[in-house]
Amino acid sequence: xxxxxxxxxxxxxxxxxxxAGCSGEKPAEMRSLKITGTVQLPEAFEPTGELHVxxxxxxxxxxxxxxxxxxxxxxxxxVGDFSGTIDYPADAGEGLVVYAWAxxxxxxxxxxxxxxxxxxxxxxxxxxxxxxxxxxxxxNANCKAPNWFFxxxx
Amino acid sequence: MQSGIRILAALGIVLLAACGRTxxxxxxxxxxxxxxIDMHLHTGTWELTPxxxxxRLSDRVPTGFKWTMGLFVDYNLRGExxxxxxxxxxxxxxxxxxxxSPATTGVAGNEFVAGEIATVPGxxxxxxSLRVDDWNNNSAAELARLEAGVQxxxxxxxxxxxxxxxxxFDDRRFDGIYEICGRxxxxxxxxxxxxxxxxxxxxxxxxxxxxxxxxIQAFPDCxxxxxxxxxxxxxxxxxxxxxxxxxxxxxxxxxLEPGALGAERADALRADYLRRIKAGxxxxxxxxxxxxxxxxxxxxxxxxxxxxxxxxxGYTAEExxxxxxxxxxxxxxxxxIQLGDTK
Numbered sequence: 001x002x003x004x005x006x007x008x009x010x011x012x013x014x015x016x017x018x019x020a021g022c023s024g025e026k027p028a029e030m031r032s033l034k035i036t037g038t039v040q041l042p043e044a045f046e047p048t049g050e051l052h053v054x055x056x057x058x059x060x061x062x063x064x065x066x067x068x069x070x071x072x073x074x075x076x077x078x079v080g081d082f083s084g085t086i087d088y089p090a091d092a093g094e095g096l097v098v099y100a101w102a103x104x105x106x107x108x109x110x111x112x113x114x115x116x117x118x119x120x121x122x123x124x125x126x127x128x129x130x131x132x133x134x135x136x137x138x139x140n141a142n143c144k145a146p147n148w149f150f151x152x153x154x
Numbered sequence: 155m156q157s158g159i160r161i162l163a164a165l166g167i168v169l170l171a172a173c174g175r176t177x178x179x180x181x182x183x184x185x186x187x188x189x190x191i192d193m194h195l196h197t198g199t200w201e202l203t204p205x206x207x208x209x210r211l212s213d214r215v216p217t218g219f220k221w222t223m224g225l226f227v228d229y230n231l232r233g234e235x236x237x238x239x240x241x242x243x244x245x246x247x248x249x250x251x252x253x254x255s256p257a258t259t260g261v262a263g264n265e266f267v268a269g270e271i272a273t274v275p276g277x278x279x280x281x282x283s284l285r286v287d288d289w290n291n292n293s294a295a296e297l298a299r300l301e302a303g304v305q306x307x308x309x310x311x312x313x314x315x316x317x318x319x320x321x322x323f324d325d326r327r328f329d330g331i332y333e334i335c336g337r338x339x340x341x342x343x344x345x346x347x348x349x350x351x352x353x354x355x356x357x358x359x360x361x362x363x364x365x366x367x368x369x370i371q372a373f374p375d376c377x378x379x380x381x382x383x384x385x386x387x388x389x390x391x392x393x394x395x396x397x398x399x400x401x402x403x404x405x406x407x408x409x410l411e412p413g414a415l416g417a418e419r420a421d422a423l424r425a426d427y428l429r430r431i432k433a434g435x436x437x438x439x440x441x442x443x444x445x446x447x448x449x450x451x452x453x454x455x456x457x458x459x460x461x462x463x464x465x466x467x468g469y470t471a472e473e474x475x476x477x478x479x480x481x482x483x484x485x486x487x488x489x490x491i492q493l494g495d496t497k
Contacts, residue, residue: 068287
């Protein structure tokens with residue numbers, strides 16, 4: 001009986017220690033990236049509304065889980081020359097891709113079934129990692145997601 | 155020492171799973187038993203679960219037990235374990251999905267799924283899939299993978315998840331998927347709405363089935379099953395459900411599935427969802443699925459909540475039977491289920 005009680009209390013202590021134990025997980029180290037850029041638009045396009053700028057690692061993962069375009073941050077700015085900063089976890093992926101689209105109708109969505117005229121573009125950045133980058137984006141494709149442009153056809 | 159604890163934990167899981175009494179198959183409605191097919195089930199492995207999704211799953215577990223997650227997931231997602239869950243819920247058969255979502259929910263390849271199906275003959279209907287993340291380079295090879303996948307033993311349809319696989323519904327580069335669907339007569343299940351899984355695209359072009367209308371019109375021979383009926387799980391709302399119902403009402407090749415709308419997370423939405431289905435006149439288009447197994451007991455609780463919701467909403471026994479199995483059997487051209495023949 002005493003042995004049984006000891007075994008139960010020992011098991012309870014072990015369970016409590018496990019439930020409260022350390023996981024060994026450390027919070028991801030964060031880095032800041034300042035993105036400055038210019039956009040090129042077709043002549044007929046009037047630069048109004050917001051520009052949605054999104055940053056992605058070009059690639060991440062290993063083996064069957066390796067994939068392109070890991071989203072790491074975004075900001076908005078008036079359509080035209082832009083600048084903004086994102087904070088992203090270090091060591092989550094490789095390379096950098098900057099994508100942007102112009103929200104011409106102000107609805108926050110890149111195109112709808114009724115409006116297929118909003119422009120997007122993407123550029124892959126050389127010289128990353130860095131704390132600051134400068135990009136030039138040519139917004140020349142209607143309603144296209146990042147994976148339309150990247151990875152490009154080899 | 156560590157391996158001893160792992161073995162004890164595995165034994166505990168097995169014993170817990172074996173404790174339940176197997177009920178009679180089907181659900182009892184107005185004095186008769188109605189057969190049930192759960193068309194939306196997932197298999198997979200911890201090894202091919204991406205870091206973000208691993209963290210989401212592990213966050214449900216006390217800190218000191220996180221190391222058991224791999225063991226639990228590998229056991230919980232095996233074909234035989236899933237069948238145990240179906241048996242304890244009285245469900246006769248299930249759809250089992252391949253997924254290629256390396257950025258979000260992971261990879262369960264076509265051959266892997268076919269292998270799990272083979273472990274429990276006659277209980278699963280498989281759905282094959284393909285990768286889409288390097289489409290500018292690999293589209294031909296991936297379409298070939300899909301075409302071969304849907305012809306593996308036990309495969310009956312196609313599964314894609316635009317939000318998880320991060321491609322827009324209106325991106326017509328992917329029309330080859332629907333061409334295979336129509337040409338080979340393998341209905342396509344498409345995840346719609348949002349999900350709380352890390353990395354999922356939640357913007358309307360990845361969530362609102364209205365963006366699919368061009369493909370639906372272009373491929374009338376392909377049956378589109380609009381998964382989750384546009385349920386915006388991320389925001390716990392029926393944001394895109396009216397879009398889904400409108401398409402099912404308008405096109406003969408569009409069906410709906412209510413995956414996760416029987417879950418506790420959707421308790422506040424279920425009555426409204428079922429009212430909209432009835433008002434939209436699309437009961438003959440709704441094919442039951444749960445998005446299980448998730449955790450032990452999920453497929454059963456999802457079914458119970460969904461059936462209770464249909465009864466509260468005044469669905470007749472005939473309508474409930476259409477949703478729980480009749481519509482699936484009709485769409486997939488399968489013979490009626492004889493209850494008691496599931497073992």
